Amino acid sequence: MNDVARIVKRIKDEDGRIGIISHFDPDGDAIGSVLGMYNFLKKFKKNLDPILKDEIPYLFKFLPGSDEVKSSPAEYYDLLLLLDASDITRTGFDNLKFGDLVRIDHHKTGTNYSSFDYLNENAPSTTVLVLDILRSYSEKDITREVAEPLYAGLLTDTGGFRYSRDFSMAFSAALYLSGKGIDCQEIAQKIFLRKKLQVFKLLALALETLTVVEDRIAYIVLRKEFFEATGTDSSDSQSFVTYPLSVDDVAVGIKFTEAGDNFWKVSLRGKNRVDLAEIAEEFGGGGHKNAAGLRMEGDENTVVSTVLSRILKALKSEK
Ligand SMILES: [Mn+2]
Incomplete structure (x- = not known):
């Protein structure tokens, strides 16, 4: 059978x-x-x-x-x-x-x-x-x-x-x-096609954080205060990782979401260049080659730089 x-x-x-x-x-x-x-x-x-x-x-x-x-x-x-x-x-x-x-x-x-x-x-x-x-x-x-x-x-x-x-x-x-x-x-x-107006206000705040690193990675950060200011929660930002991923020439798009005190959810999306599931797994997460996620403790700067340097390393060795 x-x-x-x-x-x-x-x-x-x-x-x-x-x-x-x-x-x-x-x-x-x-x-x-x-x-x-x-x-x-x-x-x-x-x-x-x-x-x-x-x-x-x-x-x-x-x-x-x-x-x-x-x-x-x-x-x-x-x-x-x-x-x-x-x-x-x-x-x-x-x-x-x-x-x-x-x-x-x-x-x-x-x-x-x-x-x-x-x-x-x-x-x-x-x-x-x-x-x-x-x-x-x-x-x-x-x-x-x-x-x-x-x-x-x-x-x-x-x-x-x-x-x-x-x-x-x-x-x-x-x-x-x-x-x-x-x-x-x-x-x-x-x-x-049914997004609430607050979701766009949240998106506007998120897009202000949009940063491109070495032309290969783009990321946004969703801080707790953004959700409070717009009356939204993290489920309203499920699709936002598409924006950093949509930047021309970028191989990996990332969304960092503040989910608690010193606690972050990280969504990774790729364009078939590196295996993001493998990277997420190293940090206790998982997923697919081009769509993976993980959770990490630490302040914003530490979490962002830890994830960025790991992915840059993978992108460089893939070449
Ligand atoms: Mn699924």
């Missing part, structure tokens, strides 16, 4: 409690994976919890099922489905108890748990891998409520079909999902 068939059988065989979970600070792919799986399995299972540690950003709240997501897990799950997360710690919960674990993911880094892992780092999104599972489970039950979140994950994780390791996988999944009664234009509009 291959990975997909094994996982489908394991889910079908489960009569107990099933949890569906993804990473903290959920993005479109995390939310889409959880909701796509949840809306599908609802037709077959009773004891089913979709769980996300952090609130769903308002841009994704239109997705069916988003108001049913729980912010804390039950005491025990007979079966836990971990989606778009390289490791159980990425859920943000340290009290998860479960029997078997299924991991479906496209991150390059991470822990292998069992024969119930379905991992493919070439996949454009985790929702595409979830789609493989659901197609094998029951094609006719992939209804609009299932297809819409899956498409949203694919759309956002490819940056609107701008980047992917495997475009044929991305386009064939998109073609399949578009035949399931979803309105692709409306979904794109809801996700990309």
